[in-house]
Amino acid sequence: MTGLSKARISKGNLDTVRTSTKAKMAMHIEAMLQEQYKGDPDGLEKLRRKVDTSPVTSSGEPAQLAGWVHQLEFLPWIPLPTTKAVAQTIDELLEELLTCCRNEDLPSFKTILLAHFKSHELDVDTRAQTGKKSVLHTELEAIQLIADWERADHLTRNLVDYLYWRLITSLDAEWSSHYFAGRQTMPLFSLVMVLPQAGLLETMKVSSRRNIYFRPVRRLLQFLYALAYYFRYKKWPARAPTPKTLAEIFYRPDSQELADVSLISSYFDGSTKLTLDLALQHWEQLLQHFIAVHPGSVRPGPPIPLIMLALQWQTLLVQDKGRSFLMPDLHSYEADWRRWREQWTSLQAQQNILSEGAGQSVAEPIVWPAWSLNQPSSLS
Structure with missing residues (x-):
């Protein structure tokens, strides 16, 4: 470009x-x-x-994260004001912190960090409803004890992790609520995170050397297949698609030839990289396979945030050339998602009051297929 x-x-x-x-x-x-x-x-x-x-920071520079969210908006059908505001806040914070780093101004660095997280203290408190201090709250106390840049770096890494997942859970709740017309009952993006072998996290023991965990790209391709199938038949496929099933639908890159099973398997195990362009091509191939094209017909747009994050997590959560992986705390993720979802529902209700007849139609909630949530028994 x-x-x-x-x-x-x-x-x-x-x-x-x-x-x-x-x-x-x-x-x-x-x-x-x-x-x-x-x-x-x-x-x-x-x-x-x-x-x-496209959003800019108070200094006039491009707001990187808010700009990314801005790209994902598809007005008027998928507005993302809440997530864009979250991203803008993070952009402003990071810009201020980087300015402190360039000026080697550690006191201001601490002051800015403390001011930011104190202003979001309600978010901190909701994570500690058991009466115990949350990890984040403990880190906030540690900020006040920062005495050098090395310590500041260590603490900031943890806080940036928190900000990252705050942005992702907001996008998950807001974007997917529009994409599925408010029908989903749980987070969407977790369906393309790493999926460990059944019982692995509880026992830390591998029950089989086959499929110790599923990578995000594998889960993405299987979910895209299920989504296209759902749009066509209004129900989920009974089981996850195999490489053979997908090979009968996908084409080889820059070719008019159907893919072979080995290519799909190499996507699954990470030995062949899936790019954003390829993922979008495969989405179109799935729609072509399941949904006939008629003049004037409208086909669903690709779930671009889901695709982009799955590709990012393939690198971010899978490490050591696949020998290890990171697993987010899904209990905290879902709790954050539900808070954002409640905020989205409240905003929709307000808009309905202001504009009679507007808003999402009420429909049967979406329940994801069991195989997308748990390890398939046939592959355990």
Whole structure:
């Protein structure tokens, strides 16, 4: 998109690109857009408005996380004001902390951290309803004892983890509530996290060396299949699709030939990387397989946040070349999700009062298939 080489982009520090190079990048992007939207001036204008309204921080710099959420909005059907506000708050905090780092101003660093989390003290307290201090609350006390940058780094890593999952649970509740018209009864994104072998977390013992855990990409492809199947038949498939099943639907990259079982299996075990472009192509192939295309027919859009996060978690949660994995605390994740979901429901109710007849229609709640939640018995 930029015209820069992969090698240059991989170095990072894109802010240091020369002014002349930035001008060339702008010309390259403009030419690409003119070609992409040839014959569709309305589409190009809509995109320009999207770019022009991308969030910025109080300093005027691009708000990275809020900008990402902004890209995921599909107005008017999927507005994400709550998640965008959460992301904007994190962007502002990180920008202030990075400024302190550049200025080597440790006292201000501590002050900013404490002020931020004290202003979100209600979030902290709801995690500690058992009467015990939450881990986050304990970390807040430790902030006041920071005496050097090494200690600040250690504590900030834990707090950034908290902020990350706060953003993800908000997006999970808000985006999926719109995508499924408020019908889901539990978090969606956890369905594409790492899935350990049944009993592994409880006993820390492997019952079989086969499928010790399922990777996020495997779970993503199986869930996309189930979702397309659900849109077609209004029910879930009885079991998870096998590599053979998917190979009969997916095509090889940049080819008109159907994939073979070995390619799908290599997606499953992580030996072949699945990209965002490939995932979107496979989604279209699933829809083509399950849903006939008629003039004027409307087909469901891809669950892009779910796809993007599964691809990220394939790297973030699977480590040591697959020899180890990280598992989020799903009890805390669901508790956070329910708080955001309640907030979304309240917001929808307010909008219904202001605009009679607006809002989501009431329909039967979605219950995810058992095989997507637990280890399939046939593969245990």
